[in-house]
Each structure stands twice: as structure tokens, then as C-alpha cells.
Amino acid sequence: MTEKRFHKIQQVVSRRQKYLTIVLENIHDPHNVSAILRSADAVGIGKVYLIYNTCKFPKVGRVSSASANKWIELVRFKNVRDCFNELRKKKFNIYSTYISESKKNYSLFELNLTGKIAFVFGNEHEGVSDDVKRLADRNFLVPMYGMVQSLNVSVTVAVCLYETLRQREIKGKYDKSEFGKKELKEKLNYYLKK
């Protein structure tokens, strides 16, 4: 390993966001999942939660030459309740994007995204499940001013994650790690072995 590569990995580890993650619920298109993992890696997400109970998690290895999946830990759950319990244990606020008829629909750009945030994104056709709608802490929308009613899911994910990055940059969240020294060392070793 070159010194340059070691330095790169060290820097990436120090910028991983302890309190930012995404949950993918039955997103099935490998192009979408591949693009989403690349975006997640880019904003400093090291762990992604998967809930796949109506379709299979796609094979992404062959789609993207960028292979972000190598650098992201995937954690699988069979249902929404178990996944959300795990997230709540870690004090995450769970935000999901859908139109609610009873609750206030926040705009993405109204949200404070500098805290402990887990975003949930649903299947290309169905959106998030009723369980997610019932159990998430907050629903929000990405504003749209055109004729088309929806964005590509990998686009929605990226827009949410980059608004989060923008807010976190201002707060200096990429300058100082929220992981402890021991955790950082473990992560570094894990990445160096990849």
C-alpha cells in the first residue's frame, strides 16, 4: 500500500458520519442501488440498512466500476420494526419521504439535518411501506415544480444526502469525528484490509 492510499483511507475514515445513515426498503433496480451506494459513500455514510421482504437485494457488483459497496457495511433486517428498533437504540431520528394526508409534509429544506438522522427510501414503484409510514418519526418531501410527479429514487436519495452534507459542512461535522479513538482505529483496520 502506498502512503497516498493510506492517507486517503485514513481521511475517509475520519470523515465517516457516525450519526447519518440510510435505510433502503425493497429498492430493486441495480443501477439505482449502485448509484445510491456511491452517493452514500461520498457523503460519509459507512453503514446502510436494508429491509428486503418483497424483493431481493440486487447484485450491484457488475453495474458500477466504482464499487462503493466495498466501502459500505450492509446490515440486513427482515422487517421494519426490527430495523427501526435497532436505529432507535442508537438514538437515530427516522425520516421518510412520502406524502401524508394527516401529518404535516415538511420540505427537505426546512429540516435540520445535523443531528442523528436515518433516512428511509422505498421501492421504485410502491414507495415506502405502510409500516414505515406508521413508524417513522417524520415525513418530508423534496420540492418539485414541474409536470412530472416523482424523481428517480437514486436522485431523491442524493438530493437528501447532499442537503445533509451541506448543513453538516457548515457545522464542521467533517472536520472532527464523532467516533471515539478506539472506534476510529477499528474502522481504519477494517478499511485497510479491504
Added chain:
Amino acid sequence: MTEKRFHKIQQVVSRRQKYLTIVLENIHDPHNVSAILRSADAVGIGKVYLIYNTCKFPKVGRVSSASANKWIELVRFKNVRDCFNELRKKKFNIYSTYISESKKNYSLFELNLTGKIAFVFGNEHEGVSDDVKRLADRNFLVPMYGMVQSLNVSVTVAVCLYETLRQREIKGKYDKSEFGKKELKEKLNYYLKK
């Protein structure tokens, strides 16, 4: 046509951004182009410029059920110079995303995107051409803190356009049209015939 549909079209037309556009240079994957057109429509772009001289503009009709291409005017150019001349006539500032070795690489989030902006995005593998690099007014980067070196191009476009939307919302650019009354009426008629 229902009253609801008429109202929707009227609203979309009034929110179209006279001074925001994108240029696609040889982006060849139909999934990408389809996702890009949906994002463009969503942020109020009514006209997209195309420079396709090393590959063909893909057929997007069958990819996306959302068919944003119906609502966006596509203007074709054979080379960068002609396209940029046209944009400059209309007073657009031309911003392109690539890493410059000689000029300052701005971050997307440093840019003021409330003026007359044309973003140029390049081919999936090659990025933007040397002509674009030479002739664009400014180069900038979408910040990335991960292992992977690049984002999917449709993701990059969406992140740029939604930062633009965010800034323009604050400035009230979706509340009051920059098109004149006559232009708005022509646009409305054009959309109603679709």
C-alpha cells in the same frame, strides 16, 4: 381537459425558470438522460441544450414512465462553440463540473446560483470535453468525502439543480415569473397542446 389539469399546467408554466438551463454533452445512457430530464423538469427547467458529437442522444421514451421529455424543449448543437455562443447571447453564465489543475475549483455550495446559470455536464466516461473546459466561465466540484472518486452523472446533475432550487426558493424565484406576459401566454398554449 379538467380544470385541475389546466391549473397544474398554468402553475408549472409560471414556475419555469427563464434563466436556468443545463447542457448535456454526449451523455449516452438512457437511464441517466431520463433521470436528468425528470430532475430538470422538477426544478423548473423548460429548455435543455444538447451537444452530441461523439455519441447519439439516446431514446428515452421507453425508459421512464414519467416522460419528462414531453415537457422539456430540447435544443441541439453540433459543437460547444455554437452552443455557448447561443447561451452567451442570452447572458447565461456557463458553469461546468470538472477538476482544473490551473484554475480555482469552487465547491458547488460556494456558488451563487440565483442568477443566469447554464450548467454543463459531460459524458459518463470522458466527462466534459476540452472545449467545454476551455470555454466555460467557471469550474466547480460537488464535494465528496468517500472512497469513490465520482458520482453517477444523473446524481451530480440532481445535486447541482437542487442546490440551485434551494437558493432560488429563498429568493422567491418560484413565486414570480421572469418571463413576460406574452411569453407566458405562448408557453401556456404550447403546454396545453401537448
